[in-house]
Amino acid sequence: MKRYRMVAYLGGAAAARTGDEMSGPALLLAGLAATGSAATGSALLSGITLSAALGGPVFGAMLDRSARPGRLLAGAVAAYAAALLAVLLGLGRVPLPLVVATAVLGGLLGPALAGGWTSQLPRVVASEALPRANALDALTYNAAGLAGPALAGLVALLAGPAAGVVASLALILLALPAAWALPGRPAATPDGPASSVLADLASGFVAIGSTRPLARATLTSVVSYVGVGMLVACTPLLGEEAWGSSHAGTFLLTALAAASLTANALLARRPELLRPDATVLASTLVLAAALLLAATAAPVPLAAAMVVAGAGAGPQLTALFAVRHREAPERLRGQVFTTGASLKITGYAVGAGLGGPLATWSLPGALLVAAGCEVLAAAGYLACTAPSRPADGPSHGPPDGAPPTPAPERRHP
Numbered sequence: 001m002k003r004y005r006m007v008a009y010l011g012g013a014a015a016a017r018t019g020d021e022m023s024g025p026a027l028l029l030a031g032l033a034a035t036g037s038a039a040t041g042s043a044l045l046s047g048i049t050l051s052a053a054l055g056g057p058v059f060g061a062m063l064d065r066s067a068r069p070g071r072l073l074a075g076a077v078a079a080y081a082a083a084l085l086a087v088l089l090g091l092g093r094v095p096l097p098l099v100v101a102t103a104v105l106g107g108l109l110g111p112a113l114a115g116g117w118t119s120q121l122p123r124v125v126a127s128e129a130l131p132r133a134n135a136l137d138a139l140t141y142n143a144a145g146l147a148g149p150a151l152a153g154l155v156a157l158l159a160g161p162a163a164g165v166v167a168s169l170a171l172i173l174l175a176l177p178a179a180w181a182l183p184g185r186p187a188a189t190p191d192g193p194a195s196s197v198l199a200d201l202a203s204g205f206v207a208i209g210s211t212r213p214l215a216r217a218t219l220t221s222v223v224s225y226v227g228v229g230m231l232v233a234c235t236p237l238l239g240e241e242a243w244g245s246s247h248a249g250t251f252l253l254t255a256l257a258a259a260s261l262t263a264n265a266l267l268a269r270r271p272e273l274l275r276p277d278a279t280v281l282a283s284t285l286v287l288a289a290a291l292l293l294a295a296t297a298a299p300v301p302l303a304a305a306m307v308v309a310g311a312g313a314g315p316q317l318t319a320l321f322a323v324r325h326r327e328a329p330e331r332l333r334g335q336v337f338t339t340g341a342s343l344k345i346t347g348y349a350v351g352a353g354l355g356g357p358l359a360t361w362s363l364p365g366a367l368l369v370a371a372g373c374e375v376l377a378a379a380g381y382l383a384c385t386a387p388s389r390p391a392d393g394p395s396h397g398p399p400d401g402a403p404p405t406p407a408p409e410r411r412h413p
Contacts, residue, residue: 010179229351
């Protein structure tokens with residue numbers, strides 16, 4: 001039964017996340033086709049991305065209060081798909097501000113497909129199987145990042161930009177049965193929490209900030225993703241600089257995603273190799289080295305840099321999930337994951353927003369700044385580790401560098 005649940009979980013997660021990754025490029029193409037302006041697609045993408053920073057904590061708090069979180073997750077998945085459909089139908093027919101507002105509302109539910117889904121993993125698998133399941137879950141993110149944009153371009157080429165949006169929401173809807181079937185909370189968990197949603201929100205942020213390994217991993221990943229966002233924004237110019245075509249930048253992103261996928265596939269096969277706390281730091285330093293190599297903008301070093309970046313980004317995600325699974329209080333698990341997802345999305349959006357203007361000023365300079373973000377992230381990790389050394393061991397998890405074995409009292413995104 002557990003094995004069947006895990007297969008259904010992974011299938012639903014992969015479908016939802018691939019549809020989500022597909023929706024961004026599809027909206028860009030649909031906006032351009034409907035209005036003739038690239039600014040339209042950019043506004044839609046910004047709206048659906050940035051609003052996730054606000055929606056994540058609130059949705060996580062609701063998820064933690066729900067006796068059947070899978071049902072709530074299924075509702076969020078359906079509403080997200082409905083928002084995409086409304087945006088598509090509104091393009092060219094209703095005023096653009098209303099269409100963008102619809103995208104913003106849909107984006108509030110974006111973290112449901114990421115952290116919200118991952119937070120339910122401990123209820124799907126036995127505690128001893130969690131390290132491998134965690135790596136497989138991270139693998140769905142990498143696969144979605146690789147397949148989503150490619151599918152958006154392929155469907156748009158074969159059937160038109162609008163078909164790309166339809167295909168993305170269809171993939172998201174395929175995840176509905178798996179979300180609906182997710183296990184409920186244990187019977188021993190109180191059904192009616194006495195605290196308010198606002199109090200739960202405050203508790204969630206306190207839990208992230210006061211648990212040293214959790215705060216350290218969250219800070220490191222958010223700052224690191226500022227650098228990743230800058231790298232992604234630079235890829236069109238990198239493609240033009242190295243190979244004479246901005247379209248070559250998409251192949252750089254493909255190389256990054258493929259390397260991430262390969263690294264996490266190895267961790268899924270050999271989960272005992274992962275030391276979550278140490279991996280968060282090591283992978284961030286690997287990303288810094290990759291960005292320094294990419295700053296050369298020479299074809300061979302650049303291609304190698306993207307592979308190295310993927311080899312860092314993939315394990316970083318798996319390690320981050322392992323730390324969250326290990327450290328998140330059971331009653332705040334959903335909020336820890338969705339808030340973490342929102343913060344990472346925000347960091348990525350900030351980096352992407354800064355990367356474009358910086359790359360226009362100086363492409364190597366932009367990549368050096370991105371590498372500096374990774375170094376800053378690593379420094380933040382060390383700063384959170386250095387003080388109070390005797391108390392540094394997590395109260396409900398193994399010490400730094402230990403395998404991601406969940407604490408007995410927790411059973412454990």
